[in-house]
Every structure is written in C-alpha cells, then in structure tokens.
Amino acid sequence: MRKVKTLSKLNASKEKSIHLQFPFLQNVKENINHGEMGQLALSVFDHWITCESEYHLLDNIGVIEQENRNQKFLSHWAAIFDVTEIFTLRYRGRWPQKEKLVIKQYTDKAGYLAQCRLKMGNSPFQFIIMPEFDCLYMASWDDTNHLYFNDRLKAEPVLSLAKKSGLHVLEYN
Template structure:
C-alpha cells in the first residue's frame, strides 16, 4: 500500500528536483534547457547498432535471458529502496500529479512489476529520488534513464547499477 506524503517531503522533493513534473512528463522544451542531465543504465555494454538491436533487444522467447535481465533491474530497485526514500507518481482527476511513498518493498515490486518486464515494455514507472537529486525512469529497450541535477549525488545509484550487473552508458 502506498502512503500519502507530508508537506515537508513535498518541499524536499521540489528543492532537490525543481520542475520534476516536466521531466516525468518528458517536456522536450524543458529538457532542452539543460537543467537536468541524463545518463543511461543498460543490460548492454555499448550503444547497439541497428543490426545488433534487432538481435539483442528482443529476447522474450529466451526465458532464462529474460529472467536474468529482469533480475538486474529488480536488484537496482531493491537496493535503492534500502538506500533512500523513494516516491512514485500517478495522475488523479484533471491530469493532477500526486506523489506516493511505498510503505514497504512489496509496494515497489507491485509498481515496477518486474515479472512483466519484457523487451518492449517501458515507461511504466519512475522512481523519484530526492536525496540523489534524481529521477530513475524505466525505458523500453533494456535501458533506463537517470535524470539528475548533480552528478556527484548520483554516484551511489551508478554503483548500485554496476553491482547489479548493469552498464553505464553516456
């Protein structure tokens, strides 16, 4: 079950992640202004060519590989949950974004739904990480994005990803 968050938590999020809603909504005009930078976390150790992509992204029939990839991303979420406060967002009526905090790790698992992660799923969740001044967003091609404002603050996230067997791509 997710819990509501306090005014102090909202203030902390806004202080560490100004205009976070525009990043979550992928507002191109805001992204282009450069307040946030991005770095990628991937199962791949390099950017794939078109030929490589068609061979390496779509592994949905290979259950062992699919489970191994899912597990890597799940480890990242679990370690982030242990390391810091995580917040999720969702829309309510009238396109109003609200933030919720997971009560326990099971809430994170339900929201991220790693058991249904496959080559073309994506953009189902974003982890709002105010302590790291970052937003960790799922993408569709076994590559996730960390949006950040301070590169020094995301070092723990990068270390977690590397320990999970993922690669950092810039």
C-alpha cells in the same frame, strides 16, 4: 489479514520541497524535457545498440535471457529501496480538466518491487524520485533505463548499486 499499504501521501511541505528540487519533474515523467538535468542510461548492454546488426539483442530473445535481464533491474530497484527513501508520481482526478500530479512515498518493499516488474504494455513502468541522491530514475521497455540528475556526484551511489547488480552505465553524447 490486513493489507499492507505500498504508497503513502506526503505532507505539503515535503511535496513542495521535492517540486523545488526537481522543477522539471512532470516533464521528465512525460518524456518531454528535462531542463538542465544530466542524464545517463543504466543498461544490460555494455554499449549503445545503434547498428542494425545488433537489433536482434533488443527483441526475440529467449525467456531465460529476458528473465536474467529483468532480474538485474529488479536487484537494482531493491538495492535502491534499501538505501534511501523513494517517491513516485501518480495522477489523480479526471483527465484532463481536473487532473493533478501528486507525489507518493513507497513504504512497502514487496509492493514496490511488484510495481517494478517488467510490464511491456506500460512505458515507463516505473518512475522514482530520490531526493537524497538528487536524481530521478525512469524505467524503460528496452533493457535500458534512464537516470536524470541535478548533481552527478550525489547520484554516484545509484550508479554504484547499478554496477553491483550487473548493469552498465552508458553516457549520452
């Protein structure tokens, strides 16, 4: 039985096009600076968790509740795969001297969803690029993910899919 390839290499022109569309791509991935990009949060919560009295909602929750939260995100990731081409970043080479950032395209839904599953040790555990919707989507460990966009109107389909999956859109101040 032949193993299905989850990621494929891009041709140079497609990779260059994505870099031009998202000049702060590496910065967003490394959580440094997102330039002029807009930012929203997609969360299982309908509001920001800011008071100490609500911190218990972030951890020490039951297994069933965590599975329900994870399923909402997984449903959203799957819906995104079904409507557009998605890409991600990988580092290749020896760090730090020969390290190179490369863009890969997801080609297998099952492999992609396996990489989307919650991994508490890795933050962010998923980072995708959606050129069609002019946005970047970065997962986080705290049941709130981050969407960066150049044009909010173009990103609306991603937000609509989030709502259908039971997630809430939170605005940054």
